[in-house]
Amino acid sequence: MTEATVAAENLTKVYRSGRRLVRALDGVSFAVLAGQTLAVIGESGSGKSTLTRLITGLERPTAGRILIGGQPARLRSGRPARAQLIFQDPAGSLNPHRKVWKSVAEPLRHLDRKARRAAAAAMLTRVGIDSDRHGDRPGRFSGGQLQRVAIARTLVARADVLLCDEPTSALDVSVQAQILNLLRELQQDIGFTCVFVTHDLAVAQVVADHILVLRDGQVREHATAAEFFAGPRDPYSRALIAATGRRTQSERTP
Secondary structure, X not given: XXXXXXXXXXXXXXEEEOOEEEEEEEEEEEEEEOOOEEEEEOOOOOOHHHHHHHHHOOOOOXXXXXXXXXXXXXXXXXOOOOEEEXXXXXXXXXXXXXXXXXXXXXXXXXXXXXXXXXXXXXXHHHOOOOHXXXXXXXXXXXXXXXXXXXXXXXXXXXXXXXXXXXXXXXXXXXXXXHHHHHHHHHHHHHOOEEEEXXXXXXXXXXXXXXXXXXXXXXXXXXXXXXXXXHOOOOHHHHHHHHHOOOOXXXXXXX
């Protein structure tokens, strides 16, 4: 069996809000095999954002654990994180005063300047940013181009895991398709594992090998994408599909 790159084991996260405790995640378990994509679906407050922070190592769980490549997820001083995050708003994650190649090279602080610049230039070109644009600042790029820059920054350090937090929701439909196709091509080429947080079931159906449905910090369904879209077992999952006007395969079959 292929080794799981990301594994959550009985993951629980509790926050204090005034005098009360809020259980953002409650006993969440799953595994993502190397080179595959897990789409995490759920409404606001379901625990999706908490899950991404735990996978990146920005926060630690109250109970349970997250493993990346069999090791506990944690940030390492002076070294790029094994899980890198692509944000919904790429402009907000890039320094507006810094040339884009320098932003892409940021995770490579352990290398000398020449090596950082060469690696950044190669990755920017790979995601479709022409070499004569590498010295431009973010304000000169469109939203889709900025997301390509953000993707280059996450991949330049050869991360094992790419975390995508609604990375196409702010883009036009045509640009969204381009970014999704780019991510699939890069995944096939490089082989990274992906956790893709989205509220868009159409996007999840395009990118995902497996689907994880969260509600109130708990797993309501975990299935292959084919099984989920053919006919989810959980009533909440069925309600999510119905809310989009989509019909499952079982509903379309007379």
